[in-house]
Amino acid sequence: MTQPDLLSRTVELVDIASVSHHETAIADHVERLLRGTSLLVERVGDNVVARTQPAFGQRLLLAGHLDTVPPNGNEAARLEGDVLWGLGAADMKAGLAVMIELARRITQPKIDLTFVFYVCEEVEQEHNGLVQLLRERPDLVAADAAILGEPTGGVVEAGCQGTARFEVLLAGERAHTARPWMGRNAIHRLAPVLERARSYVPREPEIDGCRFKESLQAVAVEGFVAYNVVPDRARVVLNHRFAPDRTVREAETAIRELLGDSISEDQGDRFTLLDQSAPAPPSLGHPLIKELVASTASPPRAKLGWTDVSFFAEHGVPATNFGPGDPNVAHSADERVPREQLDACYAALEALVSA
Numbered sequence: 001m002t003q004p005d006l007l008s009r010t011v012e013l014v015d016i017a018s019v020s021h022h023e024t025a026i027a028d029h030v031e032r033l034l035r036g037t038s039l040l041v042e043r044v045g046d047n048v049v050a051r052t053q054p055a056f057g058q059r060l061l062l063a064g065h066l067d068t069v070p071p072n073g074n075e076a077a078r079l080e081g082d083v084l085w086g087l088g089a090a091d092m093k094a095g096l097a098v099m100i101e102l103a104r105r106i107t108q109p110k111i112d113l114t115f116v117f118y119v120c121e122e123v124e125q126e127h128n129g130l131v132q133l134l135r136e137r138p139d140l141v142a143a144d145a146a147i148l149g150e151p152t153g154g155v156v157e158a159g160c161q162g163t164a165r166f167e168v169l170l171a172g173e174r175a176h177t178a179r180p181w182m183g184r185n186a187i188h189r190l191a192p193v194l195e196r197a198r199s200y201v202p203r204e205p206e207i208d209g210c211r212f213k214e215s216l217q218a219v220a221v222e223g224f225v226a227y228n229v230v231p232d233r234a235r236v237v238l239n240h241r242f243a244p245d246r247t248v249r250e251a252e253t254a255i256r257e258l259l260g261d262s263i264s265e266d267q268g269d270r271f272t273l274l275d276q277s278a279p280a281p282p283s284l285g286h287p288l289i290k291e292l293v294a295s296t297a298s299p300p301r302a303k304l305g306w307t308d309v310s311f312f313a314e315h316g317v318p319a320t321n322f323g324p325g326d327p328n329v330a331h332s333a334d335e336r337v338p339r340e341q342l343d344a345c346y347a348a349l350e351a352l353v354s355a
Contacts, residue, residue, distance in 0.1 A: 004105065004340035007084055009097040014077035014086040019121045020067040027066060030100065030117050037104055042140065042174035046262030047129040049140045050103050059112035060288055060353065061132070061317070063308065064096045065121030065153035072333040073187070080349040082339035094148025094337040097325065098346045101334025102353070110355040111288075115144060115157040121308060125277065125341045130311050139287040144314045147349070150303075154341045154348075156293050157303040158210045158320055159244050160283030160310055164251055165219075165275050166238045168193055168259070171268030186234035187223040192262035194218055197238055200258065205243045208282040208304035212243035216255065237274070241304065244279035280309040288352065292322060322348075 009336050018026040027046040034041050039050040045147070067090035077086040084094075096117065103115045118129030125131060150157070170190060175183025200216040216238060223234030242251040252273055263269045283289055284300060293300050303321050304311070312319035324341035 003343075004101040004337055004346065005334045006097050006340045006346055007079070007099060008084065009101060010084055010089065010094045010337065010342065011077045011079060012145055013093040013096055014084065014089055014240065017075065018066050018068055018088070019070050021119050021127070023119045026047065027117065027119070030066070030096070032114075033100055034103055038107070039139065042137070044133055044137050044140070046119045046135055047130070049133070050115045051140070052109055052113045054112055056140055058109050059114060059143045061114040061116060061141065061146040062099050062102070062149065062349070063116040063118065063136040063146060064092055064099050064149040064323075065129070065308075066096070066117055066119055069121050069122050069331050074333050074335060083336055085334070085336045086263060087335060089335050089337045090151040090327070091329075091330035091335065092149055092323060094325045094342055095151065095323035095345075098342060098349065099149055105283050106350070108355040111353060113353060114140070116141065126312070128308070129334050130308055131217045134315070137285075138223045139329070143312075143317050144277060145286050146317050146319035147292065148307055148309055148321045150307050150321040151323050151330055151337075152303075152321050153326050154296065154322075154324060154344045155298045156289070156296060156300040156320055156322050157327075158208065158300045159280045159313075160244055160303040160305065160321070161212055161214070161241045162246070162248060162251065162279035163277050163306045164203055164240045164242070164248060164273060166240065166252070166255060167270070167272045167274050168236045168238065168263060169270040169272070170234045170263070172230065172232040172234070174225060174232040177228045177230060180230050183230035183232070185230050187231050189332055190221065190234050190236055191225070191264075193236055193259060196262060197205055203243060207245055207302070210282050210284075210300060212270035212302040213304060214243055215241045216258075241306070242279065244281045246279070248276045252259070277306050278310050278314060279306075279314035280319065281315070283320060286318040289318060291321050292320070292348065292352050295351050
């Protein structure tokens with residue numbers, strides 16, 4: 001069989017708009033491409049799943065999300081030589097192109113295969129297509145191991161860091177700004193909280209040979225009553241990325257300890273966990289993931305962002321990230337993917353699953 005033109009397939013996908021919550025057109029397209037194969041193809045909402053018949057007693061699931069973030073002047077695909085520019089080129093329509101061509105072309109697999117094309121990865125977890133599939137058709141996401149086609153530049157990015165958002169509410173007392181000593185300025189009280197966040201020294205634990213790097217950032221600040229009023233309330237939201245050697249509760253405890261006496265619940269202050277997504281371990285010891293690493297030219301590295309490997313880890317399925325495209329350009333106006341990464345990722349996965 002001839003080598004697939006993965007770049008042209010990616011152009012085709014980029015030119016189908018699929019911002020989160022609007023994936024029907026691309027789901028229709030993917031379903032049409034897969035219906036002519038020997039795979040069992042099923043549709044749950046706008047999630048498309050294609051599977052081989054059980055034959056080997058071990059199943060590998062390859063997953064990719066259909067949605068993109070909103071456009072940034074890069075809606076249309078633009079091909080310059082062997083580089084494709086456009087919304088979703090890296091995150092993750094290049095990965096989808098690799099999955100589609102594997103599904104269409106692998107006629108003699110050496111393991112059972114499931115290909116999952118799912119919706120709403122780029123928005124709140126409650127809308128995520130994997131969550132919908134687990135709720136409505138858990139059999140479709142059952143597997144012994146999983147590979148997420150997230151952009152990794154063709155390098156295995158192991159596990160993922162967890163993420164948590166914390167809300168800090170600081171109390172004060174209103175007064176006229178002409179007589180501020182009669183009150184207590186809640187915005188001024190943000191200073192030590194922000195300073196401790198700014199001076200945070202990230203942990204860099206090494207897990208299975210992969211070095212993770214945590215972070216803490218203030219991402220929202222609010223506090224206002226009127227221009228002549230000392231504010232009695234101020235709010236800051238902190239985003240914490242934490243390595244998979246900590247639970248969500250341990251990460252929360254660490255941030256509470258960091259902020260220390262800059263927050264006083266006795267004075268009406270509050271520290272609240274708004275939302276969280278658990279981390280995932282590297283899982284590099286799983287035979288299929290080890291084999292994938294061996295087929296690439298680079299050693300694995302830690303995934304510093306959060307991905308849906310967490311979903312699979314939470315349900316007992318070892319998973320990793322592997323796909324074409326530079327993760328550093330994802331969601332940017334300069335999002336792009338080179339042909340060589342598409343071809344290299346396809347070759348590594350083909351070697352992994354073909355007899």
